[in-house]
Amino acid sequence: MRCICIEINCDFSPLKEQLIKSLNNISVEVNKGLSALEENNYCLLGELAKIKETFEKAEAVAASFYLNCYLSPFTDKYLDISTCIQHLSIKRHGALIVIERKDQIDSFIRAGTAIGAKLTHSLLESIFYPGNPLHDGAVLVRANQIFSAANVLPLSNILVGEKKLGTRHRAAIGLSEKSDALVLVVSEETGKVSFAMDGEIHPIITTSSLLV
Incomplete structure (x- = not known):
């Protein structure tokens, strides 16, 4: 890594x-x-x-x-975020969560729906509930707020071996190639969780006792 x-x-x-x-x-x-x-x-x-x-x-x-x-240097809500991805992983609810760091990412994304609400794990989970109109895009987290939802991210053309990644993973890597944002991905097919940063993607464990 x-x-x-x-x-x-x-x-x-x-x-x-x-x-x-x-x-x-x-x-x-x-x-x-x-x-x-x-x-x-x-x-x-x-x-x-x-x-x-x-x-x-x-x-x-x-x-x-x-x-x-x-x-932790960019949001006080990392425990809420960890709890959220744990729950989404168990339920296999697909998710794409962008945590903005030093670089502002407005110029790299197609803006979705403004939220402007305090980040809680329950609100974040509800956005990605299947059937929610906002669940299909990326949530943007700025500091301790859910700034917006249903954002569209740039896609990477990266390959893993001979296999092309899914849309969420390509979007996560794509934004991380253009900015210092950290992007979390939950796969709806497997429930596995990864994060992208600096153009690379890494699997993470989702055992609740270790996430918090």
Whole structure:
């Protein structure tokens, strides 16, 4: 994960503890792989699969930790945002949430419907409820407010391997390529959560005890 050059001065203890545990697990699996290489008749493919899985889990934990670190300087509502994406993930309600940081993004988006309301997780969840007229675009968060909803973001043409990403993920990456905004995505197909920043997208864990 490529980290943005900002001062990280936060302490989300459960996430930090889980990240340390994940890194230790990687070390254990790598050492098992090295030991397996010394056995001539041992197939290493199984160990490599375990190492890959352990790396993926560590990446998700690390992304979740840094997500909260990146959010906290720009909004006091990161716990509400975390709660919201946890609930949306469980229900598999698709969502696209833009957290504006230093760059104003007005010139990069097609503006939707003005909201101008204090951010709460329940209000944010209700916007993305299927059938809500505003659920299909992106919500823009400025500081502690839901500034607007149903915004249209620029699409990226990025590919992951040979597969093209879905519209929400392309929109998240597209805006993050043009600004320093952090964009959260909840997939309605899988319930998986990711965030885009600086033109890259990262999966995050959605276990409530670790998000908060």
